Amino acid sequence: MSTNQPDARQLRTILIAVSIALMAVIASVSGLNVAQTHMAVEFGASQNTVLWIINIYTLALAALLLPLGAIGDRLGRKPMLIAGLGIFGVANVVAGLAPTAEVMIAARVAGGVGAAMIMPITLAVITSTFPEEQRGKAIGVWTGVAGGGGILGMFLSALLVDVADWRWLFVLPVALVVVALAMTLKVVPNSRERSAHSFDTIGALVSTVAVIGLIFVLQEGPERGWTAPVTLISLAVGLIAAVAFVAWELHRRDASLLDVRLFRERGLAGGSLTLLVVFGVQAGIAVVLFPFFQAVLGWSGLLSTVAMMPMAVMMMAASGLAPKVTARVGARSTMAAGIALAGVGLVLMALFVSVDGGYPSMLPGMLAMGIGMGLSMTPSTEAITGSLPREKQGVASALNDVTREFGTALGVALLGALLATGYRSAIDGKLDGVPQGAADTAREGIANAVEVSGSTPSHAQQIVQAAQQSFVDGWQQAMWAGVAVMGALFVYIALRGPKDSDPVSVSSRRPS
Structure with a gap:
């Protein structure tokens, strides 16, 4: 971990940098909701396809949070944050220019991957950098952005759709990424875990399957029906994978991805x-x-x-x-x-x-x-x-x-x-x-x-x-x-x- 303790001004700048990065991720969760009819008309897409464009981002984000958070601990939080911002920014540029629904979906998947690299690292930077007496206040700012950022992002997105074009929705996260990336390169310190144990690859893969299965059920159940075969299969896969993850983590103990005890x-x-x-x-x-x-x-x-x-x-x-x-x-x-x-x-x-x-x-x-x-x-x-x-x-x-x-x-x-x-x-x-x-x-x-x-x-x-x-x-x-x-x-x-x-x-x- 970094040995130099940042001063108060540096800590404020670090907090601003990670909050801007977090805002980009959160705003992208809800922003496209205001453009559903526009995408359906421009791409000639069904309502189901439009919902996939919106939901696939959240699905990729949720599925990869735990594995990528753990990898960030090992490889270094600053490099992971920089890489995530880069992937996320490029994905939003591609989404803004996407000629078809298929390209849009692929760009949203890539955006979800980048977001999963960014989101856990923003909070980890705070908890590993701020001294204990200031950590609570910084976490308060982080939770405020995480909680209210979705509504704020939706407001800015609706404003862009009203005054410009729905594709301008992607200008907002790209602009936030550019600012966050510049500040991260300059002020965010690096920190990392030094572990003698190998990375818990099996735990990472099983947790990903569990989250995909369960989130898919919650996203698609209302549309496809709670008793539809694909819904029931996804639920079974998610639950089995979740039980397998807990059993595996208890077995691996000290070298686990997450100590469930x-x-x-x-x-x-x-x-x-x-x-x-x-x-x-x-x-x-x-x-x-x-x-x-x-x-x-x-x-x-x-x-x-x-x-x-x-x-x-x-x-x-x-x-x-x-x-x-x-x-x-x-x-x-x-x-x-x-x-x-x-x-x-x-x-x-x-x-x-x-x-x-x-x-x-x-x-x-x-x-x-x-x-x-x-x-x-x-x-x-x-x-x-x-x-x-x-x-x-x-x-x-x-x-x-x-x-x-x-x-x-x-x-x-x-x-x-x-x-x-x-x-x-x-x-x-x-x-x-x-x-x-x-x-x-x-x-x-x-x-x-x-x-x-x-x-x-x-x-x-x-x-x-x-x-x-x-x-x-x-x-x-x-x-x-x-x-x-x-x-x-x-x-x-x-x-x-x-x-x-x-x-x-x-x-x-x-x-x-």
């Missing part, structure tokens, strides 16, 4: 579970918010994204505040308070959101959600990274990131499915007298209902009102499910979370 520790288990649930709820909320803004309130994509910004701002501000709160009351109390506040936000949205109430009926719940998630994310991240030794920080950071990606995919799949089921159940009794074809289309979703209402003028108002009210009914079901999950998490953290008397980070006490 560490999940017995309160910090690692509590932090991982909290991030899984919090990011799942956040992602699920985002999925159901946009149809509300666009189909119920009739807003544009850009205005809908702007409407999400208060939650993102609160989340980022609370993430920065969380280290001070943790220092005063302890990690477990801070995490529990954040979870409780996020749960209150869900309750507010379940109780008060209505068609007539519009955006003001939603805003208090969004603000409470943002603050609660920000408070819980920072100590959770620090609990995870603090559970592994300093030389394994690439693995620790990758585990943190994999947990976030799983949570996101799980939340989108489950809350989206609950909303869709609640919508279909509620609208069935509201379409009496509507022609059969139009009624069947309206049952598919609120966007379909709004579209088909234009072709049946005599029933247009009935269809739109039925769809809007049914969407709110389905929304409430999804929110109450989120409340139940957050309540269970609150009880778990209150009983089994990191002890408030324990240091949040233990990595500095372990030899590197």
Whole structure:
């Protein structure tokens, strides 16, 4: 590891560099969502192909986080970050110029590989460089960018689509990469693990198969059907690989990719579970918010994204505040308070959101959600990274990131499915007298209902009102499910979370 301790100015510059790199990765996760119709028209692509263009990036990113985080620990974190930025930047240039959907998909895969090299290293640089007394604040900034960056990236992407062309979406990550690369070359110190053991190749391969199988199920299940053969096969492969990974890591022990026995520790288990649930709820909320803004309130994509910004701002501000709160009351109390506040936000949205109430009926719940998630994310991240030794920080950071990606995919799949089921159940009794074809289309979703209402003028108002009210009914079901999950998490953290008397980070006490 580097022996020269950077001064305060250098530490700030390092934090800015890795935050910009992280922002490029996070913005690319959600940015293309605003350009689905544009890609479908320009490439002549089906909706399934468009979804693959969007999802393949996240799939590659999640699958390779753990292996590439471990390789970064061994080869050096700075070289890995530089290589990742280079691959990621070139991939986005190719995507921006892609003449066909096939080239676009290949570029998105390459972008996911580059992102998997970048994301765990950004956090590992912080945990291996910053002194313990400043580490919490730096992690707070990192978690703020990781949590709010997706919404900010979507806003900038929607703005680019509105004022220019959808291909300009790729200018944003490329510009961020150029800045991050220049700063990384200049200020980011190198650090690496010195291990006498060979790299756990089998563990890396099996973990990749497990993550691909399980993430694929969550991404494709809603589209293909949860009982479709490809979904069930993917689920079986993912679960078998996950069990095999745990068995292999227990067998390999000291030379393992990830010491799974560490999940017995309160910090690692509590932090991982909290991030899984919090990011799942956040992602699920985002999925159901946009149809509300666009189909119920009739807003544009850009205005809908702007409407999400208060939650993102609160989340980022609370993430920065969380280290001070943790220092005063302890990690477990801070995490529990954040979870409780996020749960209150869900309750507010379940109780008060209505068609007539519009955006003001939603805003208090969004603000409470943002603050609660920000408070819980920072100590959770620090609990995870603090559970592994300093030389394994690439693995620790990758585990943190994999947990976030799983949570996101799980939340989108489950809350989206609950909303869709609640919508279909509620609208069935509201379409009496509507022609059969139009009624069947309206049952598919609120966007379909709004579209088909234009072709049946005599029933247009009935269809739109039925769809809007049914969407709110389905929304409430999804929110109450989120409340139940957050309540269970609150009880778990209150009983089994990191002890408030324990240091949040233990990595500095372990030899590197």
